[in-house]
Amino acid sequence: MADKTRGGQFIVKETKCEDVFTPEDFNEDQLMMRDSVKEFIDKEIWPNKDRFEKRDFAFTVECMRKAAELGLLGISVPEVYGGMGMGFVDTVLVCDYISGATGSFSSAFGAHTGIGTLPITLYGTEEQKQKYVPKLASGEWFGSYCLTEPGAGSDANSGKTKAVLSEDGTHYKITGQKMWITNAGFCSLFIVFARIENDKNITGFIVENDPNNGISMNEEEHKLGIRASSTRQVFFADTKVPVENMLSERGNGFKIAMNALNVGRIKLAAACLDAQRRVITNATKYANERVQFNTPISHFGAIRYKLAEMAASCYAGQSATYRAAKDIEDKIKDREANGESHQDSELKGIEEFAIECSILKVAVSEDIQNCSDEGIQILGGMGFSEDTPMESAWRDARIARIYEGTNEINRMLSVGMLIKKAFKGHVDLLGPATKVQEELMGIPSFDTPDYSELFSEEKEMLGKLKKAFLMVAGGAVQKYGPDLDAHQQLLMASADILIEIYMAESTILRTEKLAKKAGEDAVKEQIAMAKLYLYKAVDVVTQKGKESIISFAEGDEQRMMLMGLRRFTKYTNMPNIIGLRETITTKLVSENQFCF
Known part of the structure; x- marks a missing residue:
């Protein structure tokens, strides 16, 4: 599996569901680690949220020391330097579950374990690592x-x-x-x-x-x-x-800074996940308890719409984050097996998937902002009050779109890095882009496809969305060449297409893998979330594709590309979106929590 995937290759390659890692694949040790981190947060952090909101910096330090006692500050640090030497997935798992209760502790933890420690473990001399890393891993130093x-x-x-x-x-x-x-x-x-x-x-x-x-x-x-x-x-x-x-x-400082930020970006995405789960759970509980017009508001369509959309975006974020985390871990292990040092293997493994790291940073940071905003809306006046955790969740979420590189910068980076990989021959964009151009000139097939298997139409749609990206990005590169960097709005629109493809594909592959294992009936809500997320992704591709094409193409070329975009975003069987939302929300409301 380690040799099968290169960073950015998802846009020109069909990935099998068996080749992606999902949260359902956690082993026993990972599940135990998850549960111990959740227990720490529920016991030490969540009951004391008000202390964080009152700027109790000493308490933040106290909680960091308690995390250190559990070994959580040294998860990714090699054992030889006093850490636990765990794999990249384990590191992401801890970042995920340790970050749900408050952004204050999450930021302190992330800054220390990430950009405060990693530059030394990844770039330091042996003497520097021996001198400083054990103190950082143990919490003696921050x-x-x-x-x-x-x-x-x-x-x-x-x-x-x-x-x-x-x-x-x-x-x-x-x-x-x-x-x-x-x-x-x-x-x-x-x-x-x-x-x-x-x-x-x-x-x-x-x-x-x-x-x-x-x-x-x-x-x-x-x-x-x-x-x-x-x-x-x-x-x-x-x-x-x-x-x-x-x-x-x-x-070499700029390279150090950029590589440290690559790691920080996927960890930031992970750090937004449990925050989303907790927001959705709190919103669901409130919606079940709050009665208006003699009815719990969780029965009202307007509220059910919000809960379903919140759940689908969280499920997608989980799917994509752990897919990328395992790809990075596999690449690190592959390099180590070929004789490279752990230090160099980790650097190159993370650098290989820098595109995915930027994609995740943008997507999940915006999802937690939207999720917490809707959480406030569901709670109404109570959501706006400091007496509930919603308003602090919304405020804490806002920084995620700024640090580790703004989302605007990361959007442009994701497309820019992909194009550079293509020029280096690491990802073949030219061949597939040329085939798309030839397809646009040809006569479309009018055969009725066989959609009897789960996600057969959705996978076909993903393939078409990838063609839409190749058409738009290829046309933009052809038009502007090395000056493309100057066209930031076009780059950001292309990035939104790229982001939605990765997130939607990750969600579908996770769910397909789950359905093969548990049966479709057992995961009908996950199937609904995957289909709902793809439907929304198609809307984004349609909008951003049109915006892009009109900005750089004219006359017959523009008409041909717009016609191609319509072809690449057209469903044969349009899903019943309201029905999908109902399936998702029924499960949420009955479980009274985010349960996926």
Whole structure:
């Protein structure tokens, strides 16, 4: 299985359901880990949500130490450095279930275990790893990550922070300002990015947090959400850093930053999943309890619509996140089996699926925002009140579309990286795109297809949606060539098509695999969610495809492409969408929780 998949290849390849990993495939150890993390959150975090909302930073630190005692800060850290050495799926699983109760704790946990620790485990020398990683894995020390500056956000490589080598060559003096630094208020160590002389690219450094070494901070930021996540500006004034604390090579900082963000993106997607499950469960319980016109509001179609849509998007997010996580894990294991070090294998394995990581970051962060917004709506006035968890869920969700690279940046990255892979020969886009052009010139088949098997029409539709992407993206590349980067609205529209295809396909493949194992009758609600999600995806492809084609094609070419888009988004048998929603909501309401 490890050799079958390359990042981005899903757009030109038909994947079999047997070749995707799903949450139903968790082994016993993973289920035990999931349950222990849920128990920790339900016992230590969820009952104390008000303390996080009141900006109790000390309590955040206390909870981080408790997580450390359970070994949760070292899940992905190799055992030789004091961690648990678990696989990538296990890492994502912990990120998923540890993040549901509050964004404050989730952000502290994610910043420490991800961008605060991973740069050292992935890029550090053996001496650096031996010195720092065991302290980070055990919770003796906490990590932080200093990349963003007042003038360097999405353009991360434009930072002005300077690193000047001392005359005796023993240390660098770092001077500059960093902002929006998570965990700054209680960290022991910073990963700092600075520029040496006039280098084209920034360089990474491991900097111990010592206020007597030219390090100072502003007060805690007052934020819309994640209120008890420590967020400060950090100032460095001739901060001395030993030369041996340079991370990787000079000028390699931008690459370190981007690869750390790739990991962060899929983990951020995972961190939104349990938040969605809890929002849906709370909304369902309230809808069952709230009576209006002598009827529980869960019986009203307007509410049932919302619950079904919320459930389908969460189910899709789970499906796609664990599919990608296992693909990454398999790639890491494959490289290790071929003799590469764990360090290099993990770097290359994650880099291979950077497209999927960006797709997931965008899709799932927007799903949790929509989900929590609808959660507020279902609760009505109570949802707007601080007495219920809905308003804090909505506020906490908002940051997810900004950090780890804004969703706009990630949209453009996903398409840009795919095109670069095509030029490198890693994904064959040209051949399939050429076939689509030939198909547009040909006469369409009027044969009645056989849709007797589960998802046969849906799989055919997925194939057509992929053709729509290849038609749009291929036409855009042909029109603008290397200048395509300048056409951001076109890139983002193409990205939305790419995102919906990956999410819908992951959902259908998971459900097909589940149906083969348990039988269709046992998973009729999952089948309904998969069909509902695809239907919505087709709408997005139709809208974004039309918008794209009209922006770059004219005359006969435009008419031909629009005709092709209609062909590629046309159902033979239109699903009964209201019926699908009813199937989903009936199960939710009867179980009184998200149960998929």
